[in-house]
Amino acid sequence: MRAKHVWMISCGIAALFFLSSCALLPEEEVPRSAPILREYEQEAFQFAIVERGDLVWSERISCTYVPVQTATLSFELGGEYVDEVFVHVGDAVEEGQLLAQLELSSIEEQIVSAQRSMEELRLRLEYLEEERSIALRRAELSAASDPQALRDAVDQVNETYDERRLSYEDSLYLQDLTLQALNRRLAERQIRAPFAGTVTYVRSYTEGARSVYGETAVSVADSTMSLFRADTPRWSYFSPGDEVDVVVSDTAYPAVVRSEEELGLEPQEKVAEENAYVYFALKEPTFDLEDGDRGSVTLVLDERHDALLVPSEAISSAGGQPIVYYQDEEGMKAYKPVETGLTANKQTEILSGLVEGESIIVD
Numbered sequence: 001m002r003a004k005h006v007w008m009i010s011c012g013i014a015a016l017f018f019l020s021s022c023a024l025l026p027e028e029e030v031p032r033s034a035p036i037l038r039e040y041e042q043e044a045f046q047f048a049i050v051e052r053g054d055l056v057w058s059e060r061i062s063c064t065y066v067p068v069q070t071a072t073l074s075f076e077l078g079g080e081y082v083d084e085v086f087v088h089v090g091d092a093v094e095e096g097q098l099l100a101q102l103e104l105s106s107i108e109e110q111i112v113s114a115q116r117s118m119e120e121l122r123l124r125l126e127y128l129e130e131e132r133s134i135a136l137r138r139a140e141l142s143a144a145s146d147p148q149a150l151r152d153a154v155d156q157v158n159e160t161y162d163e164r165r166l167s168y169e170d171s172l173y174l175q176d177l178t179l180q181a182l183n184r185r186l187a188e189r190q191i192r193a194p195f196a197g198t199v200t201y202v203r204s205y206t207e208g209a210r211s212v213y214g215e216t217a218v219s220v221a222d223s224t225m226s227l228f229r230a231d232t233p234r235w236s237y238f239s240p241g242d243e244v245d246v247v248v249s250d251t252a253y254p255a256v257v258r259s260e261e262e263l264g265l266e267p268q269e270k271v272a273e274e275n276a277y278v279y280f281a282l283k284e285p286t287f288d289l290e291d292g293d294r295g296s297v298t299l300v301l302d303e304r305h306d307a308l309l310v311p312s313e314a315i316s317s318a319g320g321q322p323i324v325y326y327q328d329e330e331g332m333k334a335y336k337p338v339e340t341g342l343t344a345n346k347q348t349e350i351l352s353g354l355v356e357g358e359s360i361i362v363d
Helices: 002-024 107-142 147-188
Strands: 047-049 051-065 070-074 082-085 098-102 190-192 197-202 216-222 227-232 243-248 251-258 276-282 294-311 316-318 321-327 333-337 339-344 347-352 359-361
Touching: 051 276, 051 339, 051 347, 070 197, 098 216, 107 147, 147 190, 227 294, 243 276, 294 339, 316 333
Parallel strands: none
Antiparallel strands: 047 359, 051 227, 051 294, 070 216, 082 098, 098 190, 197 216, 227 276, 243 251, 243 294, 251 276, 294 347, 316 321, 321 333, 321 359, 339 347
16 A cells, blocks of 8 residues: 555655656747749830921910901881892892892882983983073064063063062972982882992891881891900010911901901001000902801910920929939939920920930830
């Protein structure tokens, strides 16, 4: 029994010794993973080639169509039957030409009758003096031996013919008043062209239609000139006689710059850098345009021919000096100073620092 107890104690001591020995052993070292090496990425550049070309600095000048002379015509009477319209759109007309009229009834016949009466009265007045001369000659022959009788006879002849002359003149005056009244009535019923031009509008009337007072029946525009006007501070760039193209809705109209004096307008005072009018007269008048239509003229402010050009976005600045970037022999980004000139349309003129065909970086 004693021997068994000793054996158990010995086993316990041995187990404790074994565990202590394990604790003294060093920890197993965990293998370290290899560091991650990032692959070098070279910077990607966008390049442009220095090229030769033409550079134009321009500005679009807005302008407005202003017809030199237009007329919208209407009947002076309302509620009257429309007789006829004698013209169509596009017809060329002369000043005073009859364009349209209302029903005239017998006005024209009355005018003709009045004119004939006046002509007849004028002829009577013309012959009246010849008749007077004949009557006086007869009086002289019949009373040649008696002076008093001769005077009485002459006085009687003159009195008679003076009365007849006065009667004819009164009748002529009254007929003239009648004719004037008839002509006014006729004018109220007719539309005539106020000047030479082209018909730009004609109202369509159905049979039996009546006039409306103030309603436009016919429009006429001056056929001698089509004019555009610009209000711009760039007026000093234009001189009378300069040729330009006025563009309206993608249609180009060749035009010439005209002065106020040439157009019969009062000259305006012009101040540098302040707006003033510039007039463009179309070389060929057109009737496709209406008052207020908008157009534009391209004004060339400066230009270069056969110049070294680079994209404007390739130009940077360092210390107030223009520079451009390029890729050196080692593929690195470097820069060099340049001298620039005109810039327009996203391109810049290079005066020095680059040569044709050289490659630069566009930033």
